[in-house]
Amino acid sequence: xxxxNALKQIAFEKKGFDGFLVTNETNxxxxxxxxxxxxxxxxxxxxxxxxxxxxxxxxxxxxxxxFKVELVKxxxxxxxxxxxxxxxxxxxxLAVDTLSYDGxxxxxxxxxxxxxxxxxxxxVWELRKVKDEKELELMRKAGELTTQGMKVAHETIRAGxxxxxxxxxxxxxxxxxxxxxTAFDTIVASGVRSAFPHGGCTDREIRKGDLVVVDIGATYxxxxxxxxxxxxxxxxxxxxxxxxxxxxxxxxxxxQTIKPKAKAKEVDAAARKVITDAGxxxxxxxxxxxxxxxxxxxxxxxxxxxxxxxxVGNVVTNEPGIYIAGFGGFRIEDTxxxxxxxxxxxxxxxxxxxxxx
Amino acid sequence: xxxxNALKQIAFEKKGFDGFLVTNETNxxxxxxxxxxxxxxxxxxxxxxxxxxxxxxxxxxxxxxxFKVELVKxxxxxxxxxxxxxxxxxxxxLAVDTLSYDGxxxxxxxxxxxxxxxxxxxxVWELRKVKDEKELELMRKAGELTTQGMKVAHETIRAGxxxxxxxxxxxxxxxxxxxxxTAFDTIVASGVRSAFPHGGCTDREIRKGDLVVVDIGATYxxxxxxxxxxxxxxxxxxxxxxxxxxxxxxxxxxxQTIKPKAKAKEVDAAARKVITDAGxxxxxxxxxxxxxxxxxxxxxxxxxxxxxxxxVGNVVTNEPGIYIAGFGGFRIEDTxxxxxxxxxxxxxxxxxxxxxx
Numbered sequence: 001x002x003x004x005n006a007l008k009q010i011a012f013e014k015k016g017f018d019g020f021l022v023t024n025e026t027n028x029x030x031x032x033x034x035x036x037x038x039x040x041x042x043x044x045x046x047x048x049x050x051x052x053x054x055x056x057x058x059x060x061x062x063x064x065x066x067f068k069v070e071l072v073k074x075x076x077x078x079x080x081x082x083x084x085x086x087x088x089x090x091x092x093x094l095a096v097d098t099l100s101y102d103g104x105x106x107x108x109x110x111x112x113x114x115x116x117x118x119x120x121x122x123x124v125w126e127l128r129k130v131k132d133e134k135e136l137e138l139m140r141k142a143g144e145l146t147t148q149g150m151k152v153a154h155e156t157i158r159a160g161x162x163x164x165x166x167x168x169x170x171x172x173x174x175x176x177x178x179x180x181x182t183a184f185d186t187i188v189a190s191g192v193r194s195a196f197p198h199g200g201c202t203d204r205e206i207r208k209g210d211l212v213v214v215d216i217g218a219t220y221x222x223x224x225x226x227x228x229x230x231x232x233x234x235x236x237x238x239x240x241x242x243x244x245x246x247x248x249x250x251x252x253x254x255x256q257t258i259k260p261k262a263k264a265k266e267v268d269a270a271a272r273k274v275i276t277d278a279g280x281x282x283x284x285x286x287x288x289x290x291x292x293x294x295x296x297x298x299x300x301x302x303x304x305x306x307x308x309x310x311x312v313g314n315v316v317t318n319e320p321g322i323y324i325a326g327f328g329g330f331r332i333e334d335t336x337x338x339x340x341x342x343x344x345x346x347x348x349x350x351x352x353x354x355x356x357x
Numbered sequence: 358x359x360x361x362n363a364l365k366q367i368a369f370e371k372k373g374f375d376g377f378l379v380t381n382e383t384n385x386x387x388x389x390x391x392x393x394x395x396x397x398x399x400x401x402x403x404x405x406x407x408x409x410x411x412x413x414x415x416x417x418x419x420x421x422x423x424f425k426v427e428l429v430k431x432x433x434x435x436x437x438x439x440x441x442x443x444x445x446x447x448x449x450x451l452a453v454d455t456l457s458y459d460g461x462x463x464x465x466x467x468x469x470x471x472x473x474x475x476x477x478x479x480x481v482w483e484l485r486k487v488k489d490e491k492e493l494e495l496m497r498k499a500g501e502l503t504t505q506g507m508k509v510a511h512e513t514i515r516a517g518x519x520x521x522x523x524x525x526x527x528x529x530x531x532x533x534x535x536x537x538x539t540a541f542d543t544i545v546a547s548g549v550r551s552a553f554p555h556g557g558c559t560d561r562e563i564r565k566g567d568l569v570v571v572d573i574g575a576t577y578x579x580x581x582x583x584x585x586x587x588x589x590x591x592x593x594x595x596x597x598x599x600x601x602x603x604x605x606x607x608x609x610x611x612x613q614t615i616k617p618k619a620k621a622k623e624v625d626a627a628a629r630k631v632i633t634d635a636g637x638x639x640x641x642x643x644x645x646x647x648x649x650x651x652x653x654x655x656x657x658x659x660x661x662x663x664x665x666x667x668x669v670g671n672v673v674t675n676e677p678g679i680y681i682a683g684f685g686g687f688r689i690e691d692t693x694x695x696x697x698x699x700x701x702x703x704x705x706x707x708x709x710x711x712x713x714x
Contacts, residue, residue: 036555055643058682059553074661101461101476119458168532175525178560181542196416198393203535286412304431325415 001066003031010123011095018044019091024098026294027124029222034064043089079110086115095120129299130313142225143335143346145218149174150229150350157355159208159233163188167201174218183217183224184296195329197286208234211328224296226317227347228333231355243322244353247330250274250320254288258336258343264306271320280322289317292335314338358423360388367480368452375401376448381455383651384481386579391421400446436467443472452477486656487670496672499582500692500703502575506531507586507707514712516565516590520545524558531575540574540581541653552686554643565591568685581653583674584704585690588712600679601710604687607631607677611645615693615700621663628677637679646674649692671695
């Protein structure tokens with residue numbers, strides 16, 4: 001209810017709306033704690049109501065205790081139902097978090113001009129960007145599970161093993177420790193494919209001397225984590241060692257700038273400077289990081305174009321990389337909580353290039 | 358290219374558009390085979406072009422061989438870039454698969470009224486609904502992997518094991534056999550939670566006599582599968598056996614109707630009749646099934662409201678269920694290919710209520 005009250009504060013008191021409709025699945029989980037609602041209507045005056053289809057009705061009644069639960073029956077049209085409820089709550093100026101173009105038109109039609117409709121997704125992001133204690137507890141656990149998975153990656157990678165076999169061991173270990181699933185498709189990209197930041201995970205057999213980029217995340221109670229390490233199967237070459245150290249230093253320099261009031265683009269710049277000064281600027285082909293939470297990619301973004309400023313409670317990734325087509329790629333990534341003094345790493349350790357097999 | 362040509366045929370020859378913009382991630386995979394494009398512009402006259410950000414540029418060049426690959430540089434605006442290319446290709450009437458309301462407005466602004474813009478997502482669905490041989494091969498494999506996972510569920514479930522431990526074993530087995538990941542969050546819902554069709558997977562310990570609904574899917578080369586079985590940990594009660602048999606019969610009756618030209622709502626009705634005649638109609642709280650492919654929920658829908666007719670090449674789930682709040686739930690589901698004669702089950706076997714432990 002605290003989160004809903006905070007949203008009401010921004011949307012109603014500050015922005016002058018008298019109703020908020022939430023349709024995005026993740027926003028619904030954030031505000032209701034329940035994953036099966038079709039939407040949530042928050043009126044300025046009246047009961048907060050979640051709308052559910054029959055398939056989730058019993059679960060909503062059991063788990064959505066702070067809300068009025070409205071069943072959308074077979075054949076009933078949700079926009080019409082919402083429109084009727086808005087009339088009852090005397091909503092004249094409705095904010096919606098997100099709608100497709102077709103959805104907007106359908107809904108506007110159902111309202112027959114009786115209320116104004118405005119997309120205001122940013123208002124929910126303002127809240128979601130700053131994690132509360134309950135969220136941080138879950139994200140800390142997600143980070144621990146992810147670090148656990150990375151240890152298994154380090155133990156499993158060797159010449160002769162296939163990429164997906166490494167993924168199997170990582171995911172199994174995270175699951176056995178209680179994670180809810182993977183935060184995104186596990187990346188185990190070896191050899192020349194390691195130079196593709198989104199290189200996926202194939203049935204390629206890892207060879208001696210290969211770079212292997214492992215990018216993984218555990219989900220815990222809907223919250224995600226994100227961590228990357230780069231390993232070499234066997235003894236690394238001098239060139240591999242040299243580039244790895246540049247990326248490692250870039251990550252460390254950026255980490256030192258992760259503080260409240262820091263400009264996101266300056267955190268990016270701290271890492272980018274190290275890489276550029278070493279002559280690899282053109283090979284750092286993405287922003288330094290992104291917010292993490294219920295989704296794996298959230299605001300604030302850490303990139304040269306970002307207009308964000310960090311505040312306490314932001315959780316962001318710090319993931320510089322160097323990718324050389326035909327040679328291979330390097331990325332080191334942690335999920336970091338912005339705190340008053342230094343950032344808290346939710347994923348940590350294993351800054352090791354070599355797997356000694 | 359066959360798929361793009363088919364889309365051109367519908368959109369340009371039949372519908373009179375002279376350009377198609379694809380923005381949906383799954384549609385992009387379907388049409389390009391490559392997962393990292395921001396969008397794809399198909400002009401009636403001119404080169405098919407995929408637009409990618411720097412992070413995926415090298416991979417796009419390596420994997421998107423049939424396309425012109427256009428890099429969206431830092432600071433460049435995609436709508437402006439697209440608009441310029443549309444001008445070059447003399448596109449006057451553009452179809453787009455999907456846009457958010459805000460995205461639509463942004464894009465329309467960039468075009469400055471120089472071309473008409475219309476959302477035409479259904480045209481891509483017309484193609485995606487009917488799987489080609491290459492797709493069926495991958496879906497067959499995804500189905501095999503899923504059935505493999507279900508065998509492990511059957512071997513693992515017993516009193517004293519936690520739901521997530523069962524999920525760990527299932528997912529590990531599927532991964533070791535080469536699957537790419539899970540098609541959706543694995544459901545292992547036991548006890549009273551089995552009555553929630555989307556009951557998830559918790560750290561609840563399974564008890565003797567519990568119903569356990571296991572709903573799983575493997576992904577293989579982007580293609581998904583979907584399968585549910587219901588087990589009892591230990592000896593089932595007479596009531597459990599009785600209801601299971603009703604669901605089993607409902608599934609069998611529906612399966613017999615899965616044929617080309619069958620109305621989707623009549624396939625649903627075949628299962629619903631069995632359940633209703635047995636007195637459990639109100640407990641079958643969802644439609645009978647849905648299409649499966651690159652996504653786990655696709656058209657055609659099998660429900661009382663569906664207006665679809667089945668054709669050869671549709672792949673649908675057949676998943677009747679009975680859910681009794683406070684008692685437990687039953688669902689049996691297979692992924693089935695519509696063929697000339699009888700449907701081919703991509704998932705099969707294990708119609709067993711009891712796990713003898």
